[in-house]
Amino acid sequence: MSTKDKxxxxxxxxxxxxxxxxxxxxGYDTAVISGAEKGLQAFFLGATDFQYxxxxxxxxxxxxxxxxxxxxxxxGLFAGKFGRKKSLFIAGICFFLSxxxxxxxxxxxxxxxxxxxxxxxxxxxxxxxxGIGVGMASAICPMYIAEVAPADRRGKLVSWNQFAIIxxxxxxxxxxxVILGDHIAxxxxxxxxxxxxxxxxxxxxxxxxxxxxxxxxxxxGSECVPAALFTIFILLVPETPRYLALTGQNEKxxxxxxxxxxxxxxxxxxxxxxxxxxEKQEKLLTYGWMVVFxxxxxxxxxxxxxINAVLYYAPRIFESLGMGNPMMQTVLMxxxxxxxTLVAIFTVEKVGRKVxxxxxxxGMAVGALGVCLSDVVPGLPGxxxxxxxxxxxxxxxxxxxxxxxxxxxxxxxNTIRGAAVAVAVAAQWxxxxxxxxxxxxxxxxxxxxxxxxxxxxxxxxxxxxxxxVPETKGKTLEDMTRLWSSKKSQ
Numbered sequence: 395m396s397t398k399d400k401x402x403x404x405x406x407x408x409x410x411x412x413x414x415x416x417x418x419x420x421g422y423d424t425a426v427i428s429g430a431e432k433g434l435q436a437f438f439l440g441a442t443d444f445q446y447x448x449x450x451x452x453x454x455x456x457x458x459x460x461x462x463x464x465x466x467x468x469x470g471l472f473a474g475k476f477g478r479k480k481s482l483f484i485a486g487i488c489f490f491l492s493x494x495x496x497x498x499x500x501x502x503x504x505x506x507x508x509x510x511x512x513x514x515x516x517x518x519x520x521x522x523x524x525g526i527g528v529g530m531a532s533a534i535c536p537m538y539i540a541e542v543a544p545a546d547r548r549g550k551l552v553s554w555n556q557f558a559i560i561x562x563x564x565x566x567x568x569x570x571x572v573i574l575g576d577h578i579a580x581x582x583x584x585x586x587x588x589x590x591x592x593x594x595x596x597x598x599x600x601x602x603x604x605x606x607x608x609x610x611x612x613x614x615g616s617e618c619v620p621a622a623l624f625t626i627f628i629l630l631v632p633e634t635p636r637y638l639a640l641t642g643q644n645e646k647x648x649x650x651x652x653x654x655x656x657x658x659x660x661x662x663x664x665x666x667x668x669x670x671x672x673e674k675q676e677k678l679l680t681y682g683w684m685v686v687f688x689x690x691x692x693x694x695x696x697x698x699x700x701i702n703a704v705l706y707y708a709p710r711i712f713e714s715l716g717m718g719n720p721m722m723q724t725v726l727m728x729x730x731x732x733x734x735t736l737v738a739i740f741t742v743e744k745v746g747r748k749v750x751x752x753x754x755x756x757g758m759a760v761g762a763l764g765v766c767l768s769d770v771v772p773g774l775p776g777x778x779x780x781x782x783x784x785x786x787x788x789x790x791x792x793x794x795x796x797x798x799x800x801x802x803x804x805x806x807x808n809t810i811r812g813a814a815v816a817v818a819v820a821a822q823w824x825x826x827x828x829x830x831x832x833x834x835x836x837x838x839x840x841x842x843x844x845x846x847x848x849x850x851x852x853x854x855x856x857x858x859x860x861x862x863v864p865e866t867k868g869k870t871l872e873d874m875t876r877l878w879s880s881k882k883s884q
Contacts (some may be wrong), residue, residue: 421562429570461525470816486625492524497615565576754793
């Protein structure tokens with residue numbers, strides 16, 4: 395039987411593999427700050443024209459998230475106007491320019507190695523640019539995969555995007571560890587003393603503050619390599635058949651569908667797509683407010699359970715628990731996260747989306763409670779807190795991490811998918827920024843209250859999924875149009 399008769403699994407694998415590099419960059423860009431933030435903080439504490447406070451540091455560490463909000467909000471417009479493929483190419487350009495600019499924010503306008511308020515603004519603008527790339531990729535990569543994948547493999551293939559996100563985080567944890575090498579990150583209690591001499595590069599290097607002058611730059615700059623590869627490789631994949639059909643390019647859509655699904659199945663899928671895209675665009679609330687509400691709240695709960703506060707500040711958390719080399723603990727957490735993401739990939743089509751979300755929410759609640767107790771109960775071994783953090787993180791990785799993206803990519807009807815995904819993902823990044831920028835002051839004030847709050851949010855998230863989220867396992871994207879149409883008419 396020819397490829398045209400049964401489709402090519404290799405072709406599907408090839409285009410999904412390239413698309414998930416965008417997920418890898420998503421993870422890389424958002425986690426690179428975990429290794430760089432202490433050296434970066436020490437660097438800007440040396441400024442003489444302003445006071446670099448904890449709040450400013452929280453905003454600087456989270457500034458990329460402002461770009462994520464913009465990028466995700468624009469993703470629907472870009473994906474609809476330019477297509478999924480060209481939009482991902484634009485995201486790749488943003489990744490590359492951001493990595494290069496974050497490595498050398500003084501470019502053209504400032505003296506290298508001299509911290510100032512203007513340089514801080516320039517650095518944050520480069521990080522925001524990278525965030526725009528992340529925001530676009532976070533919305534469009536799973537959308538792209540969902541629109542090329544057969545219904546019976548869609549959940550697994552979209553979950554590979556989350557695997558790539560976690561793999562990107564693990565890669566950057568290793569890269570940060572290698573870059574840091576024998577150099578020691580500055581101790582937080584000693585940061586203020588003598589940091590005003592940050593312009594004296596030789597003195598700082600001899601004092602073990604290499605991470606203040608050079609380390610953080612190399613960590614950000616290392617992203618140039620995967621960003622350049624993604625930007626080139628994305629030019630080699632086709633546009634999605636659903637976007638092609640939406641824009642009247644039925645022959646091209648049929649060609650892509652045939653290569654993936656085989657000739658007979660491709661014709662059937664194309665007819666289903668055409669039956670749901672009689673209008674190229676419909677208003678966001680055409681299918682009622684509930685579908686948009688569910689999408690937004692899936693995004694919000696993925697963030698308010700607090701996971702990114704852990705991912706961004708993992709070394710700081712492990713150091714506070716007194717457990718050995720915090721960078722090594724962070725790498726270990728990355729390995730565990732990657733392993734548990736595989737659980738979702740290989741079970742999502744068997745047990746469904748809802749079960750994984752509910753079980754994961756409860757597991758996260760237990761982990762957050764363990765971290766809370768580690769702070770409240772005197773004399774409790776630090777290993778309890780470390781294990782609780784890892785349970786909390788692992789539970790997220792087989793549930794809210796991948797499954798939220800699966801649902802966002804498939805839950806919306808075809809004719810509003812671009813706009814609805816943009817709204818949902820923008821809500822996610824707004825929530826992410828709120829959680830990440832407030833974590834340091836909250837954690838410094840009370841770790842127990844911080845994780846107690848996250849524990850409560852995990853329980854509320856489980857109840858939300860149980861009551862309001864429909865199961866999408868085994869359903870085509872066109873089935874979702876019919877599902878929400880019927881709910882609106884009830």
